Amino acid sequence: MTETLTSPDLITPDDPRYDQARQAWNLTVDQRPAAVALPRTPRDVAAVVRAAADAGHRVAVQGTGHNAGPLGPLDDVVLLRTTGMTGVVVNPGTRTARVAAGTVWLPVVQAAAEYGLAALHGSSPDVGVAGYSLGGGTGWYARALGLQTNALTAVELVTADGSLVRADARSEPDLFWAVRGGGGNFGAVTALEFRLHPVTSAYAGMLVWDRSRNSAVLGRWLQWALEAPDAVTTSYRVMHLPDVPMLPEPLRGWSVVVVDGAALGSDEQAAAVLAPLRELRPEIDTFTRVAAPALARLHMDPEGPTPTASATSMLTLARGSTAEIVDVVDEVAGADARSTVLMGLELRQLGGALGRPHPGGGALSRFDGDLIAFAGGMPLDEQTGRAMEAAAEDVMRALSPWASGRQYLNFVERPVDAAVGFDPAAWDRLRRIRAQADPGGLFLANHSIPPAH
Numbered sequence: 267m268t269e270t271l272t273s274p275d276l277i278t279p280d281d282p283r284y285d286q287a288r289q290a291w292n293l294t295v296d297q298r299p300a301a302v303a304l305p306r307t308p309r310d311v312a313a314v315v316r317a318a319a320d321a322g323h324r325v326a327v328q329g330t331g332h333n334a335g336p337l338g339p340l341d342d343v344v345l346l347r348t349t350g351m352t353g354v355v356v357n358p359g360t361r362t363a364r365v366a367a368g369t370v371w372l373p374v375v376q377a378a379a380e381y382g383l384a385a386l387h388g389s390s391p392d393v394g395v396a397g398y399s400l401g402g403g404t405g406w407y408a409r410a411l412g413l414q415t416n417a418l419t420a421v422e423l424v425t426a427d428g429s430l431v432r433a434d435a436r437s438e439p440d441l442f443w444a445v446r447g448g449g450g451n452f453g454a455v456t457a458l459e460f461r462l463h464p465v466t467s468a469y470a471g472m473l474v475w476d477r478s479r480n481s482a483v484l485g486r487w488l489q490w491a492l493e494a495p496d497a498v499t500t501s502y503r504v505m506h507l508p509d510v511p512m513l514p515e516p517l518r519g520w521s522v523v524v525v526d527g528a529a530l531g532s533d534e535q536a537a538a539v540l541a542p543l544r545e546l547r548p549e550i551d552t553f554t555r556v557a558a559p560a561l562a563r564l565h566m567d568p569e570g571p572t573p574t575a576s577a578t579s580m581l582t583l584a585r586g587s588t589a590e591i592v593d594v595v596d597e598v599a600g601a602d603a604r605s606t607v608l609m610g611l612e613l614r615q616l617g618g619a620l621g622r623p624h625p626g627g628g629a630l631s632r633f634d635g636d637l638i639a640f641a642g643g644m645p646l647d648e649q650t651g652r653a654m655e656a657a658a659e660d661v662m663r664a665l666s667p668w669a670s671g672r673q674y675l676n677f678v679e680r681p682v683d684a685a686v687g688f689d690p691a692a693w694d695r696l697r698r699i700r701a702q703a704d705p706g707g708l709f710l711a712n713h714s715i716p717p718a719h
């Protein structure tokens with residue numbers, strides 16, 4: 267196969283660069299593709315796609331590899347890595363940004379801030395804009411401003427026949443609908459354009475309590491989260507923090523409950539919104555007005571390659587009846603939790619603009635649930651990884667009475683039937699569009715949408 271691929275940057279297993287080129291952000295994933303391609307231009311991407319198709323191989327497009335977990339064996343697959351295609355251009359007049367496919371969030375956040383603008387980035391500064399945006403994308407502005415995928419105005423991609431296509435509301439509207447939520451199933455994206463927002467600062471930070479306070483704090487947070495105004499977006503975490511230098515001194519080695527997030531609006535409005543949580547007297551309270559770029563590191567997500575093992579679920583709660591779920595969370599993650607391997611359980615607050623249909627939106631434009639639960643950690647070896655994954659699954663089983671049956675696929679780090687990410691009508695339409703755009707299934711996405719027959 268590789269003789270027929272002519273790109274100078276094609277790396278095969280016998281090449282000394284292979285191990286570095288195939289390395290995903292998630293260090294638990296040992297991906298061994300037939301070859302790795304490192305294109306620098308859209309023309310290179312088209313050449314790789316055509317050559318791989320001619321040679322009878324599939325193409326998996328990857329930026330960082332944050333969601334490499336679900337891909338599976340890559341023996342007959344060319345891994346097309348976009349890491350050599352980076353760059354961001356902000357247009358302050360139209361309040362939009364254009365980024366090359368391999369760009370990660372931090373440089374976008376910084377470039378937008380120079381013009382007093384903010385992007386709908388997530389909690390991690392080094393997650394790729396492409397995978398995040400094509401799969402949904404929920405961050406600290408999400409309950410006020412919605413999913414990042416709704417902010418996309420155009421996507422340029424190389425389709426299965428090797429042509430470079432621009433998909434927007436007028437040109438290729440079906441494709442434009444499908445890539446907004448349907449991820450990498452429709453082609454190799456070379457550039458994305460999206461709206462920015464005139465946000466220069468937010469009232470943001472974290473509240474921290476000892477883990478023994480979990481029941482009281484979670485009970486209050488759940489009621490609060492269901493009723494909070496759209497201006498605020500938070501996350502609730504029960505965590506065993508490792509004793510590592512990357513954490514600030516008071517947090518190292520501590521088992522804690524953390525509520526972090528951001529509120530738009532004035533200091534007075536934000537303080538009033540947070541008052542019911544502050545009443546519970548957190549041991550640390552860092553909420554204050556911060557410049558917008560500070561939100562990129564608010565959550566203290568690990569940067570650079572990291573091993574992760576996890577499980578996730580979307581939850582729906584009935585208002586006024588949160589006591590039972592508090593007991594369950596306390597049992598699986600509170601001070602006397604059964605599992606000793608699990609590093610943390612996170613609940614992300616949904617609702618607000620995240621719950622409303624977006625006019626002209628794509629395959630995924632809203633979340634049908636109140637919370638996303640995410641459990642797991644950073645295993646240092648395979649055995650711990652398996653134990654951690656099993657413990658995270660146990661947590662999701664315990665939370666299953668509240669499971670909506672839907673999943674947020676960007677948070678799913680193992681193979682799953684991708685139908686769980688969409689409502690049935692959207693799923694059918696995605697499969698029909700896949701059958702038109704890529705009938706032979708050339709592209710291997712992390713979460714695969716099979717062509718309709």
Ligand SMILES: Cc1cc2nc3c(=O)[nH]c(=O)nc-3n(C[C@H](O)[C@H](O)[C@H](O)COP(=O)(O)OP(=O)(O)OC[C@H]3O[C@@H](n4cnc5c(N)ncnc54)[C@H](O)[C@@H]3O)c2cc1C
Nearest residue numbers: 329330331332333388389394396397398403404450455712
């Ligand atoms: C530490 C961490 C923090 C996170 N925080 C958030 C968060 O706050 N909010 C949130 O919504 N999500 C978050 N995520 C999930 C994240 O959105 C997904 O992991 C996402 O898939 C990462 O995109 P990527 O491009 O970096 O990853 P990759 O693994 O490189 O890509 C994932 C998939 O996206 C598709 N893809 C990527 N690039 C292209 C391209 N150029 N063309 C076509 N398809 C492409 C492919 O199908 C690929 O398999 C987080 C994940 C981690 C590990």
